[in-house]
Amino acid sequence: xxxxxxxxxxxxxxxxxxxxxxxxxxxxxxxxxxxxxxxxxxxxxxxxxxxxxxxxxxxxxxxxxxxxxxxxxxxxxxxxxxxxxxxxxxxxxxxxxxxxxxxxxxxxxxxxxxxxxxxxxxxxxxxxxxx
Numbered sequence: 645x646x647x648x649x650x651x652x653x654x655x656x657x658x659x660x661x662x663x664x665x666x667x668x669x670x671x672x673x674x675x676x677x678x679x680x681x682x683x684x685x686x687x688x689x690x691x692x693x694x695x696x697x698x699x700x701x702x703x704x705x706x707x708x709x710x711x712x713x714x715x716x717x718x719x720x721x722x723x724x725x726x727x728x729x730x731x732x733x734x735x736x737x738x739x740x741x742x743x744x745x746x747x748x749x750x751x752x753x754x755x756x757x758x759x760x761x762x763x764x765x766x767x768x769x770x771x772x773x774x775x
Contacts, residue, residue, distance in 0.1 A: 665703055671687055
């Protein structure tokens with residue numbers, strides 16, 4: 645575990661105030677407005693370390709960009725194919741899914757990410773309005 649620096653605390657505080665699943669670039673842009681001396685490398689390094697330490701969660705999504713989530717508990721995500729917004733999806737987890745995969749394929753599952761894609765309700769309303 646890395647020591648708790650002022651920069652690390654700034655980065656964590658910014659992420660905890662965000663309701664989105666930001667990329668490193670998005671976190672960096674927000675930090676730059678108030679703390680212009682914090683480098684992108686510092687943001688990158690600290691976000692990765694915070695995820696490794698289990699304080700935040702790195703989310704794997706189809707867009708390939710590293711995204712971060714302040715919620716570390718197991719949950720799914722939904723990505724809107726129109727606006728690109730990512731939402732948390734809280735549904736009951738299939739009991740023993742990791743064990744099933746491990747037994748069937750011999751893999752050791754540490755964690756998994758499930759991402760649903762489609763059109764969010766806001767974009768769906770916009771599409772309906774246009775028709």
